[in-house]
Amino acid sequence: MITRLLMALAVSVSLSALTALPGNAQDADAPIQQVLQDHAEIIIKSSRRTIQPAIDAVRDSDLDAAQLVLEKWAAREMYVNEATGLFVYAEEADDDMLRIFDFATAAEVGEAPEDDYDQIKPNSGIRGLINSALVKFQLSDPDPANRIAALTSLSRNGNESHLPVLRASIEDEPDADIKARKERLERLLTISFGSDTENRVAAIEYFAGDLGVDARAALNPLVATTRRAATDVPDDMNIARELRVGRDLTEDEAYALLVSSDLAPARLTKDAQRQALQANIQDATVGGVPVAELSDPAARDRAYTALVDAGLAPAAATDVQATEAVAAHVFYETYSERDAAITTAAADALKAIELKVGVNQFLDLSLDALSLASIYFLAAIGLAITFGVMGVINMAHGEFIMMGAYTGYVIQQIVPNYTLSIILAIPLAFAVTFAAGVAMERLVIRWLYSRPLETLLATFGISIALQQLAKNIFGTQARPLTSPDWLNGQWAINDIVAISNIRVAIFVLALIFLGFFLFLMKKTRLGLETRAVTQNPKMAASMGINPDRVNMLTFGLGSGIAGIAGVAIGLYAQVTSELGQQYIVQSFMTVVVGGVGNIWGTLLGATMIGFLQKGIEWFNPSNTLAAQTYMIVFIIIFIQFRPRGIIALKGRAAGD
Incomplete structure (x- = not known):
């Protein structure tokens, strides 16, 4: 009776406690x-x-x-x-x-x-498991951002349980782009986790030639192989190929595979054998073999075998036994995927992808080469005027590029709007370097026409002086020339082919200047006078043309274009006093290879050097300096066979 009363009291207290809790x-x-x-x-x-x-x-x-x-x-x-x-x-x-x-x-x-x-x-x-489970609800979330986030999560952590959930969400998906992503992801998950062979093969065939990294990530595990060894090739495994000892793998590799598969003992090393024999010498014998006979390798093997049989040494294989064991086994590679139809389809799809990847890699390399060619063309177009037209070897041309880049940097310090600052920097860089070029021509170059060696030495000295002046003004620290937001990022055609927006802009700028230069030389008085002075200065002077004035304006024009090239180059390269020196050699090579005095030759020369450099870098990507060295050697050989360049200058000027 007392026990019953105590139990009732306990229940009453518990109910009271529950009533007091919010959980009630x-x-x-x-x-x-x-x-x-x-x-x-x-x-x-x-x-x-x-x-x-x-x-x-x-x-x-x-x-x-x-x-x-x-x-x-x-x-x-x-x-x-x-x-x-x-x-x-x-x-x-x-x-x-x-x-x-x-x-x-x-x-x-x-x-x-x-x-x-x-x-x-x-x-x-x-x-992580909970978030994976939440995908079911997120895939049908009214907010498209949440559905996209769920697809992103599934692409990283999707498993077999997500397939029915994903499939169920596709039909009612209102957004076409998201629906396409769902369908693609459903096929990827089907490849990895699908239970029906026919559906998996269909999903694999869908991605044949697809350049997406996700497709290759799903297909590659299907054709992954593992090396195995056995006494006979099994019938219940998906065999990729049989391996031949001596052709596909060495005898040592084959025996190591036997050891790792527990099909043979570890190979007996000379040190282990010697130590075992020394530890078991009894009455001048080891395992029944006299010590005096142990100089013979066969006797040592017999002694060690006797020790193993007596339990005095661990089992190990001699060289002869290892050779016999390798000969008694077969070696092969098996697919991790057990269904042969799946691996065959995956291998075919990957071959198609590999071919398409190769084509797109070539296209990507070509875009890089065109981009580099446009940079070289911009850097060399001014030199094509001063060197190609006037015959002046201007070693300070690179410093005009550097001056243009620093002009852009100064403008950005004054005008914080990057788009506006670049728009202002282009004409101002032209004006600054045009004035510097005119001053250089009036003060130095005009006295050195027809004296190329003196011109080279004088402009080289000016180059050093301008570099030091830039260091005194701006210091030795690299200065950034920041591009506008709309130039950031890249233009991606697919997962392989992409090019930065800045490179695209420089390419467009190079085309604009090509058109401008052609118009200037073909349709303007200055262009007509420049071509006349280039062909025959004395005859041009007799026709009322002032050669000194034409040379001054031509040199200023070439210097001004170099300044604009400096602004373009500074958008992706750090602006330093040595910026121009990185392009002076390529600029001269571009003009010489293309053909002195010919704008189309300069364009072809820049294209040839750009493709050549990128091609060499592709073969030797780890050593850019070596690539440039090979390029220079190739160009030297090229000039030996075609000294006047790709497009040789015609007329009287060709003999100068």
């Missing part, structure tokens, strides 16, 4: 609560190895509260009431209190002390 306002019979209670033990323990059934149960419950549970669980905001065992989610309140919410209704229940609740703290591995 919860519906313990709510379906979502029942799902959680069915897996309460593994949820509370939170072990990554055992938690998956609980996550799957919540995800597949088709309850409205399932997504809320998973989100709060992953965010470490899920708690369990110590007294009632009910699961809730909560947020911190004041004074060590929690604000409690019911999963079934998402309504606030009230506040309770933190000590009454245990926080469920899933580790990063469990959170």
